[in-house]
Amino acid sequence: MPFASSHGVKIFYESCGNGPPLLLTNGFGPPCEWIEEFYLPHFVDHFECAWFDLRGVGRSSQPANPGDYGLDRHASDVAAVMDALGWASAHIWGASFGAALSLKFASIFPDRVRSIAICGADAGNPDIFQKPYYDVFDARRTYFKAVGQQVNSPKSAAEAMLKVYFTEQQRLHNPRVNQVRGALKEMLSKHPLKSLMSPFKEISEMRHSSNELPESAAPSGGGVTGAVWEQLDQISKPTLLLQGYSDMLVHRDAALYIASKLPNIELRMIKPAAHSFAISDEHLKEMAAWILRREHICGQPDT
16 A cells, blocks of 8 residues: 655555546545545546555554644645655645645645635635624534544444534535435444544534624634645645535635735635535536646646
């Protein structure tokens, strides 16, 4: 099995396909088989694709020090995978936590990024620890509790995760959700998360009620996605952002904030959609076509 080394941490990755390099970064919860099963088929015919397990997830190492899970360390993992593949630069695709990671990577390693295509991105603003976004905070608390139960109850964890991935209408009426359900349960049974990384664990254990939260607050410098919002003005590469209008984990205001800060961004607000685009063939094809257009405009070599 291929591994990249990043600050002493082993990062499991896989790759296949031919064409311009595209690195796909996963959300936090399922192992990287999630990428392989539901996202890769839309890109592999056009790109040389690589995807990997986040540190602490799947077959990657699980550092014991909570400080080793900062977003800057995750960005170093992305660089390590690219180094292992011999890629000087690549297009970066990311979903959920992987979207925030894609933005962080682009802010630290701008010369290694050709374009950015992301969905469900949270850059740390707006702060979920304020009253108008209590529902988002509560959804994240519930989600991280479920994610943390993978070892003991992968089936229950999968069901709870699906409730935030898709809208109720999608869960009730889209037959592909059943396919996702079965695959996710199998993934979590095979490669369960051993423990939550520190910021996620903190949110899962919080007991705030809506009345205890302030009406407004300054953007958080830490938390789940770190202070990505502070580096947005350093990102100039072409960016496509898809946002589910009914996303429970990342409020649409987060996408609007990111769009207001990046100088070279296209924002698509998708109705009806929640947090996951795993069953959204039309929008994934749109992302693949958009990345190909950026490659032709950039005219960069395929290494």
